[in-house]
Amino acid sequence: MALVSRLGEGLPEWTDPDAVVEAARQWLAGYFTPEQDHPGAVFVAEGEGEVVGVVSVNTRRHFTGSMEAYIGELAVAPHTARTGLGRRLLSTAEAWAREQGVSQMTLETAASNTTARRFYAGAGYREEAIRFTRALDQPV
Numbered sequence: 001m002a003l004v005s006r007l008g009e010g011l012p013e014w015t016d017p018d019a020v021v022e023a024a025r026q027w028l029a030g031y032f033t034p035e036q037d038h039p040g041a042v043f044v045a046e047g048e049g050e051v052v053g054v055v056s057v058n059t060r061r062h063f064t065g066s067m068e069a070y071i072g073e074l075a076v077a078p079h080t081a082r083t084g085l086g087r088r089l090l091s092t093a094e095a096w097a098r099e100q101g102v103s104q105m106t107l108e109t110a111a112s113n114t115t116a117r118r119f120y121a122g123a124g125y126r127e128e129a130i131r132f133t134r135a136l137d138q139p140v
C-alpha cells in the first residue's frame with residue numbers, strides 16, 4: 001500500500017494526486033476483500049524483507065468485445081528504479097493473464113507520465129486510445 005503513493009506521480013496538473021492515490025488504495029484493497037470474489041491477482045516483489053514492488057492485474061471486457069487482462073496498479077520502490085523490477089512485475093502479470101486464457105493485456109496511464117510511457121513502450125505496448133477530458137466549470 002505504501003508503494004501506491006507513487007501513482008500520484010506524473011499526473012496532469014489539473015488532477016488531484018491525493019485523490020488518485022486514495023482511489024488506487026481502494027482498488028488495491030478490493031483485491032483482498034473476500035466477499036468481492038475478485039478474480040484478479042496482486043503480485044509483490046520482496047527485497048531484504050520489504051515489499052519493493054507491486055502489480056495488480058485483472059480481466060475485463062475490451063471495447064472490441066473480447067476479454068482482456070489489464071494492469072490496475074504497478075509501482076516499484078524509488079530506490080530500485082531502473083533495476084528491471086518493473087519489467088519483471090509486468091512479465092509476471094502477463095504470465096498470469098496467459099493462464100487466464102486471454103491473449104491481450106491493456107492498461108491506462110496518464111499522458112503526462114513520461115516515465116511510464118517509455119517503460120511500457122519499451123516492453124512492447126502500443127498506444128491504443130486517447131481519452132479526452134474537460135473541466136465543465138471552465139470556459140472553453
Ligand SMILES: CC(C)(COP(=O)(O)OP(=O)(O)OC[C@H]1O[C@@H](n2cnc3c(N)ncnc32)[C@H](O)[C@@H]1OP(=O)(O)O)[C@@H](O)C(=O)NCCC(=O)NCCS
Pocket residue numbers: 006007009010072073074075076077080081082083084085086087088108109113114115116118119120122
Ligand atoms: C514505471 C515503473 C513501474 C518502472 O519500473 P522500473 O523498475 O524502474 O523499470 P525497469 O527498471 O524495469 O525499466 C525497464 C525499461 O523501461 C524504461 N524506463 C524505465 N524507467 C524509465 C525512465 N525514468 N526514463 C526512461 N525510460 C525508462 C527503460 O527502457 C528501461 O530499460 P533500461 O533501464 O534498460 O533502459 C516505475 O518508474 C514506477 O513505479 N513509477 C511510478 C508509478 C507509475 O507511474 N506506474 C505506472 C502507471 S500504472
